[in-house]
Amino acid sequence: MSENIERRRFLKGVGAASLIWGPMGCTSVEDDSSNTNKPHYVMVFDQNKCTGCGECKLACNTANNLPEGKSKCLMEHQSGGVEGKACPHCGKDKCNCERKFVRVSCQQCKNAPCVSVCPTGAAHRDPKTGIVTMDKSKCAGCKYCIGACPYNARFINEDTNVADNCDFCLSSKLSKGELPACVQLCKYDALVFGDINDPNSYVNKLLAVKDSVRMKPQFGTEPSLRYIPVVKLGV
Amino acid sequence: MDGSMEFTMGLSKGIAWPWPIAVYLFLAGISGGALVVALALRFIKCQTANTPLYKAAALISFVTISLGMLCLVLDLTNPMFFWRILVFYNLTSVMSLGVIALCAYIPLTAVLCLYAFEDDIKAIKGLSILLPLISMLKPIRRPLELLTLILAMSVCAYTGFLISALIRFPLINTAVLPALFIASGISAGAAASKMVSVLVFKEDLHSSELKLLHGAEWPIMITEILFIVMIAMSLATGNEGAQSAFSAFTSGVWANLFWVGVVGVGFLGPILLNFATGRTFSHSAKAFYLSGVCVISGMMCLRLFILYAGQTYGI
Numbered sequence: 001m002s003e004n005i006e007r008r009r010f011l012k013g014v015g016a017a018s019l020i021w022g023p024m025g026c027t028s029v030e031d032d033s034s035n036t037n038k039p040h041y042v043m044v045f046d047q048n049k050c051t052g053c054g055e056c057k058l059a060c061n062t063a064n065n066l067p068e069g070k071s072k073c074l075m076e077h078q079s080g081g082v083e084g085k086a087c088p089h090c091g092k093d094k095c096n097c098e099r100k101f102v103r104v105s106c107q108q109c110k111n112a113p114c115v116s117v118c119p120t121g122a123a124h125r126d127p128k129t130g131i132v133t134m135d136k137s138k139c140a141g142c143k144y145c146i147g148a149c150p151y152n153a154r155f156i157n158e159d160t161n162v163a164d165n166c167d168f169c170l171s172s173k174l175s176k177g178e179l180p181a182c183v184q185l186c187k188y189d190a191l192v193f194g195d196i197n198d199p200n201s202y203v204n205k206l207l208a209v210k211d212s213v214r215m216k217p218q219f220g221t222e223p224s225l226r227y228i229p230v231v232k233l234g235v
Numbered sequence: 236m237d238g239s240m241e242f243t244m245g246l247s248k249g250i251a252w253p254w255p256i257a258v259y260l261f262l263a264g265i266s267g268g269a270l271v272v273a274l275a276l277r278f279i280k281c282q283t284a285n286t287p288l289y290k291a292a293a294l295i296s297f298v299t300i301s302l303g304m305l306c307l308v309l310d311l312t313n314p315m316f317f318w319r320i321l322v323f324y325n326l327t328s329v330m331s332l333g334v335i336a337l338c339a340y341i342p343l344t345a346v347l348c349l350y351a352f353e354d355d356i357k358a359i360k361g362l363s364i365l366l367p368l369i370s371m372l373k374p375i376r377r378p379l380e381l382l383t384l385i386l387a388m389s390v391c392a393y394t395g396f397l398i399s400a401l402i403r404f405p406l407i408n409t410a411v412l413p414a415l416f417i418a419s420g421i422s423a424g425a426a427a428s429k430m431v432s433v434l435v436f437k438e439d440l441h442s443s444e445l446k447l448l449h450g451a452e453w454p455i456m457i458t459e460i461l462f463i464v465m466i467a468m469s470l471a472t473g474n475e476g477a478q479s480a481f482s483a484f485t486s487g488v489w490a491n492l493f494w495v496g497v498v499g500v501g502f503l504g505p506i507l508l509n510f511a512t513g514r515t516f517s518h519s520a521k522a523f524y525l526s527g528v529c530v531i532s533g534m535m536c537l538r539l540f541i542l543y544a545g546q547t548y549g550i
Contacts, residue, residue, distance in 0.1 A: 047240070076244045102242045117400055119330040120323035140319040141312030143251045144330055147546065150403040152245025161313040213240050219402055229240045 039195040040110075041131055041168055042203055043183070044212060045103040046228040050190035052077055052101035056182035063172045063181030067158050072166035073105035073182060100230055103191075106153040106166040107215055107223030108132055114145035114154060114165070123163065126170060133167035136160055150219040168193065250546040252398075255310040257542040260394045261423075261535045262303035264416055266296040266344070267391035268424020274384040276444060285351050287436035288444050292428040293351040294435075296387070297344040299427075304341070329400050333393040340386040346372055347383060391420040398542065405470055405480035407545035415462035422455045423534035426527040433523070440520060452505070452530075460502060463537075476550030489544035492536055501533015 005013075052075050060071040079089030080099025087095045112132050114123040122138035123145050125131070139162035146154045146163060157164040169180040178184065183191045194203035212226035273292030276282070282289070308317045321338075325331045349356070349369050356362045356369065372379070395413030402408050425448055432438040438445065470481040483489055505526040509517050516522055 072246070074244050074246065076242045102240065104242045104244045104246070113400075113402060116325075116327040117330065119325055119328045119334060120319050121325045122319075122323070138319055138323050140316040142310075142320065142330065143312070144328070146247050147251035147398075147401045148403075150550075152247055152403070152549070155246040156312050161316070215240065215242065227240050 038197065039129055040197045040224065041108070041129060042194065042196045042207075042224045042226060043108070043168065043180070044192040044203055044206060044210075044226045044228060046190045046192070047100060047102065047230045048228065049188045050075070050101045050103070051188055052082075052099065053187070055185050055187065056103075056191065059181040059185035060166075060169075063169055065159075070155075070158070072155075072164065073103055076102045076104050078102055098230065102227070103225075104151075104153065105225070106132065106149075107151050107221070107225045108166075108168070109221035109223050111220060111222050113148040113150065113219075113221060117144045117148040119144065123165075126167075129170065129174065131167050131170050131174075132165065133170050134162065134164060136162050139163055150216055150221060151223075250543065252542060252546065253310070254539065254543075255306040257535075257538045259303045259306040259310075260398075260416070260538045260542065262299040262306065263390055263394050264420030264534065264538070265424045265427050265531070266300040266303065267387040267389075268417075268420035268422065269295045269299075269428045270344070270347070270383060270387040270424070271391070271421055272425040272428060272448065274380055274387070276447070277380070278384075280444075285353070286444060287432040287438035288428055288448075290351040290436050291431035291438075292424070293344065293347040295424070295427050295431055297341075297348050300337070300341055300344055300390075304337075329393065329397045333390075333397055336386055336389050336393060340383070340390050343379060343383045343386060346379060350376055388417065391417040394420075398545070401546075403549045404545045405473065405477045405550060406466065406483050406548060407541065409466050409469065411462050411465050411469075412541070415459065415466070418455055418459040418462060419534045419537055422452065422459060423531050425452065425455070426530040430524060430527040433520075440523060441518070456502060456505070463497075479550070480545075480548035483540075483544035483548055487544075487547075489540055489547060493540045493544070496536025497533055497540055500529050501536060504529030504533070 054075060056073055057071040057075065060066070060073055061069070064072065066072070077088055078100045079087060079097040081087045081093065081095055081097070082099075086093055087097050089095075089097045089100075108131060112123075112125070115125060115132060118124070118139075119142060120138045120140055122135045122140070123132065124135060126133050141156065141161055141163065143156065143163065146152075146156070149165075154163055154165045156162070168174060169178075173180055173184075179193055180191075183193045192203050192206060194201040196204050196207065198204060207226060210228050211231070212228050214223045214226060216223075269292040273289050277286075277289060308314045311317055320330075320334055324335070349365060349372065353369055356365050392413040395416035398407050399409060399412040429445055429448055433440055433445075467481070467484055470477045470484075473481075484493060508522045508526045508529070512522065
């Protein structure tokens with residue numbers, strides 16, 4: 001049944017509606033950065049402590065059932081001699097360069113290119129933890145994310161034929177309340193993992209006192225991995 | 236302190252997108268370009284008949300985009316996963332937006348083929364099932380053609396936007412890329428349509444339509460050259476990463492492909508064939524086909540160069 005609404009009634013309705021909707025529109029939605037209830041998981045790699053032993057790679061391979069010899073993190077050997085190999089920094093077999101290694105893995109960006117370019121939403125952010133992870137059932141294997149990642153930290157898993165990245169062992173360890181496999185297995189405490197939004201967490205306290213850097217900040221992806229570099233003291 | 240540490244290794248070896256993607260970019264460019272040319276001419280000249288050029292463009296656009304889809308599917312890590320791209324969408328992804336555009340564009344190229352070959356379909360008994368469909372679609376021919384024109388442009392541009400989202404590669408991550416791909420798509424699409432219209436649909440080599448296209452060829456080519464110069468200059472005068480990517484133009488196998496394939500065959504070839512030869516030769520069928528093949532080969536080289544050289548020089 002239709003009726004003609006009088007102007008007066010219409011205006012009353014508009015007035016009442018604006019009184020209700022106006023204040024609702026003005027209520028601010030808290031943005032993510034100030035929301036401390038949501039976790040923001042970070043990993044800290046301390047270059048001062050890493051010896052390049054490679055246990056993290058083995059741990060990763062086992063924990064995530066990856067193909068033989070594959071892992072979601074690598075150690076880049078940047079300087080210092082290793083038995084029988086030339087130093088990557090100075091090229092000599094015997095030198096006094098300090099041994100330095102850098103962890104290479106998914107940087108868990110806050111503004112992740114892989115998530116925005118993925119055509120199916122397979123590369124997505126886990127709603128509960130905010131960790132960038134993969135929905136294997138959605139990935140079509142187009143490799144767009146692999147080209148789009150400024151860190152070249154994604155790969156195709158030969159077993160499943162879909163793209164993969166380090167997701168802090170989200171499904172294999174975190175969901176069981178454990179730390180990521182590489183963090184657990186690191187004998188030298190070179191890897192620290194935790195929620196930076198938790199004021200009592202160790203990572204929060206560590207990063208409050210230690211200088212740390214992020215990789216390739218010019219890409220504006222806001223990575224969640226922090227690196228504590230070896231710093232020479234004195235002149 | 237940010238930036239005081241770097242790593243150079245990666246988890247993926249080689250390049251993410253190999254040659255089938257370059258072939259797809261090439262085919263999608265030709266498909267879109269051919270239709271842009273044919274439909275623009277149709278609207279400008281208020282044509283109502285199915286001209287040989289229109290037929291050629293409709294046929295080319297449908298065949299090339301279908302082959303292009305084949306390239307895309309075969310390049311997936313597992314081609315059987317292709318349905319996922321059609322079922323799941325992510326509107327922040329250029330690829331996903333492209334899929335939406337292609338889902339409308341590919342059927343439309345088929346519809347344009349129905350329009351173009353209506354008489355031929357009538358003549359073949361086995362295809363009579365298509366006749367009711369044609370008569371149903373006939374009243375909306377003009378709006379559909381307009382929509383196809385817009386989508387053809389979009390498909391050309393989208394291939395540029397698609398790869399310019401790869402932020403780690405300075406040669407690829409440029410705003411000019413979509414424009415360059417539209418320009419080169421139009422020039423190669425026009426060349427392909429011209430050749431097929433003469434070869435298959437018996438268009439006269441010196442008809443008014445082809446004359447118009449011969450004339451339009453040069454401004455389009457100049458535009459293309461301008462866009463390539465823009466990309467090269469922005470790299471040469473850019474920051475450290477851009478400067479290192481500039482060596483794509485100066486050294487290595489991809490520089491050779493660029494200077495021989497893109498510049499030599501694609502630009503100098505047609506220019507020399509048309510302006511450096513005698514009047515009789517430059518107006519002959521031989522020169523016409525040679526020049527067309529040069530333009531199309533040059534465009535394929537351009538796509539290969541952009542994709543391979545682009546992904547070779549990352550930062």
